[in-house]
Amino acid sequence: MEMLVYLIPVSLLLGGIGLAAFLWSLKHRQYDDPDGDANRILSDDWDDRPKP
Amino acid sequence: MSTAAPSISACPACVAAPAAEAIAARRAEKDAGLVLSLPTAHCAVCISDVERTLAAMPGVRSARVNLTLKRVSVAAGPDVTADDVIARLKTIGYPAHELDPGLLSVTETDKRGRDLLMRLGVAGFAMMNIMLLSVAVWSGAEAATRDLFHWISAAIALPTLAFAGQPFFASAWTSLKARRLGMDVPISLALILASAISLYETFEGGHHAYFDAAVSLCFFLLAGRYLDYRSRAAARSAAEELAALEVPRATKLLAGEERIVPIAELAVGDLVRVRPGARMPVDGTVTEGTSEIDRSLLTGETLPVWAGEGSTVSAGEVNLTGPLTVRVSAAGRDSSLHRMADLVAVAENARTKYTSLADRMARAYSPSVHLLSLTAFAVWMYLTGDLRLSVNIAAAVLIITCPCALALAVPAVVTSASGKLFRKGFLIKDGTALERLAEVDTVVFDKTGTLTMGAPEPQDLSARSRDDLAVVAALAGASAHPLSRALAGALDAAGIRPAAVTGLREVPGWGVEGRWRGKPVRLGRAEWLGAVPGERTASWFAKGDAAPVEFAFADSPRPGAEEAVQALIASGKRVILLSGDAEAPVATLARTLGIPDWQSGMRPEEKAGRIAALTEAGHRVLMVGDGLNDTAALAGAHVSISPATALDAARTASDIVLLGQDLAPLSDALRIATVARRRIKQNFALSLAYNVIAVPVALVGLATPLIAALAMSASSITVSLNALRLK
The missing domain is CATH 3.40.1110.10 (Calcium-transporting ATPase, cytoplasmic domain N)
Structure with a gap:
């Protein structure tokens, strides 16, 4: 059962990374236009960023 | 299904307020940005077409399409007006309407949505981690391991609840202060009671801790709250965004000199110059010039009327060909435009306050849950005298009856239905409009600008x-x-x-x-x-x-008008055409579209009166209209729709705005509303069924955290899936 000492923090850490990623995406307005983003990959124009 | 349920547009003051707000917003934004509604945008080509065309316009710094909201935001210099952009978009085949550029309020509503979403994310994270630990406990972890897991769960759950539960605690507190028993009171009670008991059990090394249940409860409720918020935000922004088209100003003649003044400053006897193409700001008599006047928005007449010296004109009419000088006979409050607005206010007051299904449910729900939990506590206390056991059972009852599924039942369906309607070009302004639309049995149309293009x-x-x-x-x-x-x-x-x-x-x-x-x-x-x-x-x-x-x-x-009328008649609705226009054109149109019941030459009061008579006779009337002469009828009907090209007064008075040109989806909208209503009722039945099974289990003291978690998740998921089934 000593494994728990590692496994529980690891599972919490992994979950925490997921949560942090979600909060980041929320803060950077990744969910403002899901339909548009799905369609924009089809267009040849350079979008706002990044430009080469 | 939250605490504040009454509709947004019910207050007559709001009809007057947006104009003032719009002016304030316009002053504040200067050269910020234009926001336009783009109802026909639907694909990648549309995005690049619109963005490239607008970016090529002189003075435009950038343009970005939001396909989800079917909008384009344009950053441009002060010399670019919305009309220029609309005209440009029209040449490449995209009809557009200006939305209120109060960008400030848009970001603010966004902020609240994001806040809820963040709490939802935190609750979801905590729920999954605690569930992991709980699975171990359910599958038989003993003694020290179980206690450790409970402690870790507590360490995750308590901060999570303190953060994610805030919306419920806050609104429960407000409703308690107002001495009401809102839906959030039992929710907050269940959250607090469950964590307190679980913490106590953890201290004592007990078998059952409800941390998982408390957090997943919080998660599902937040999901319902977020969906509910989204449909409400759409409703609110629709009312705010459809910009007031007219600035309330007039050109006053003072000793031969022209001065631009607010209409409020005009007095009876003043002289006002009205240019061709402008709207009459006041009621009055023409003292100089000849022209023709378009009265269609006030009366529905399609034929322009000749005006010369001595003719009387009313506020809201459009001057067509020559400049006119008008002596004011009534301005502001007394003008015919204002009398029309008063008529709307009266009709809005007369509209019976509609109680949504969710409200009716919530009203019965809160007291009965508290009563049930209290009874369980009292009976067990009487039978066993064991305080710890009795409190445990009372908490289990609260957790199991907690309205996860109920809180999701309505928002999930409304979100999915309004999404469907939005894709068909209907913007729902009022939260209960969908339910009211489902009850409609009579459809009343206006002619000019509604069934016809008005051109x-x-x-x-x-x-x-x-x-x-x-x-x-x-x-x-x-x-x-x-x-x-x-x-x-x-x-x-x-x-x-x-x-x-x-x-x-x-x-x-x-x-x-x-x-x-x-x-x-x-x-x-x-x-x-x-x-x-x-x-x-x-x-x-x-x-x-x-x-x-x-x-x-x-x-x-209008394209799709005939289909819409035929489909409505085929689905057993009574279709009526009421117009202020002359008999001949109305009769011709009624014959073309196959409407048997029509009336011409109706004044605004008569239209509203006819609607009131129909309502009196027990009919549920859907009014579709666009003109000033329809506003009173729109406000008085059970539910109302106006096209986006309608005057703001008409759009403010109606519950649903039709963004596209095509009328054909109208009967589809009625069908979707009916199905949505059926789904809402099914969802209530489903969540009640779960309670009927789970509550007795909790009452006899057999509920374990596992059963609570199962009942809760299963009912919430069934309800959401049922909502998604909406076609």
Whole structure:
């Protein structure tokens, strides 16, 4: 059962990374236009960023 | 399904307020940005088309399309107006409407949505981690391991609940302060009681801790709250965003000098100059100039009316051809426009407050849950005298009856249904509009601008000689009169080149004249050419001494109007056409569309009266209209729809705005509303069924955290899936 000492923090850490990623995406307005983003990959124009 | 349920548009003050807000917002934003609604955008090509076209416009810094909201935001210099952008978009085939550029309020509502979403994410994270630990406990972890897991769960759950549960605690507190028992009171009670008991059990090394249940409860409720918020935000922004088109200003003549003043500063007896194409700001009498006046928005008449010295004009009418000087006879509160607004206020007050299904449910729900939990506590206390056991059972009852599924039942369906309707071009402004739409059995249409496009189209052009048409094209091209413009447009489309007519001159109020091959030619009103005016909308054309010939116009039906009417009749609805226009055009349209029940020449009060009479007789009326003359009827009907091209007063008074041109989806909207209502009822039944099974288990003290978690998740997921089934 000593494994728990590692496994529980690891599972919490992994979950925490997921949560942090979600909060980041929320803060950077990744969910403002899901339909548009799905369609924009089809267009040849350079979008706002990044430009080469 | 939260605490504040009454509809947003019910207060008559809101009808007046947006205009003032819009002015304030406009002053604040200067050259911030334009936001336009783009109802027909739907694909990748649309995005790049619109963005590239707008970016190429001088003065435009950037343009970005939001496909989800079907909007484009344009950052441009102060010299670029929304009208320029709309005109540009029209040339590449995208109809657009201006939305209120109060970007500030848009970001603010966004912030609240993001806040809820963040709490939802935190709750979801905590729920999954605690569930992991709980699974171990459920599958038989013992003694020290179980205690450790409970402690870790507590360490995750308590901060999570303190953070994610805030919306519920706050609104429960407000409703308690107002001495009401809202839905959030049992929710907060369940959250607090469950964590307190679980913490106590953890201290004592007990078997059952409800941390997982408390956090997943919080998660599902937040999901419901977020969906509910989203549909409410859409409703609110629709009311805010459809910008007020007219700035309440007038050009006042002061000792021969023109000054722009707010309408509020005008007094009876003042002189006001009204340019061609402008709207009358006041009621009054014409003292100088001749012109024609378009009354269609006030009365529904399609035929422009002649106006000269001595004619009376009313606020809201549009001056067409010549500049007019008007002596004010009534301004502000007393003008006919304002009397119309008062009529709307009266009708809105008369509209019975609609209680949504969710409210009715919530009203019965909260007291019964508290009662049930209290009874369980009292009975167990009486039977066993064991305080710890009794409190445990009371908490289990609260957790299991907690309205996860109920809180999701309505928002999930409303979100999915309004999404469907939005894709068909309907913007729902009022939260309960969907439910009211489902009850409709009678549909009342207005004619001009609703069933028809409100734009005249010349008839039988091919019957004329090409020479005549070429002269007419030249004459019509010289005037900004709507009939002339329609004629010029149609001739241009038919490939007729204007003839070389010299000495072109517009005679305001009457028509256009010129000389062609030495002969005088004229295009204008029948009286001017000495002809007898017929019933139809028409321009007359005379060449030299020859008898004048008639160019008749008809208002073409809106695309999809016939389909919509046929589908409504086929689905057993009663369809009525009420118009302020003359008998002949109304009868023709009613015959074309197959509407058996029609009435012409109706004044605004009569329309509203007819709606009230129908409502009195027990009918649920859907009113579809666009003009000022419809506003009272729109406000008085059970539910109302107006096209996006309608006047703001009409749009404010209606519950749903039709963004596209096409009327055909109307019957589909009614069908979707009916199905949505059925789904909501099914969802209530489903969540009640779960309670009927789980509550007795909890009452006899057999509920374990596992059963609570299962019942809760299963019911929430079934309810959400049922909502997604909406087709």
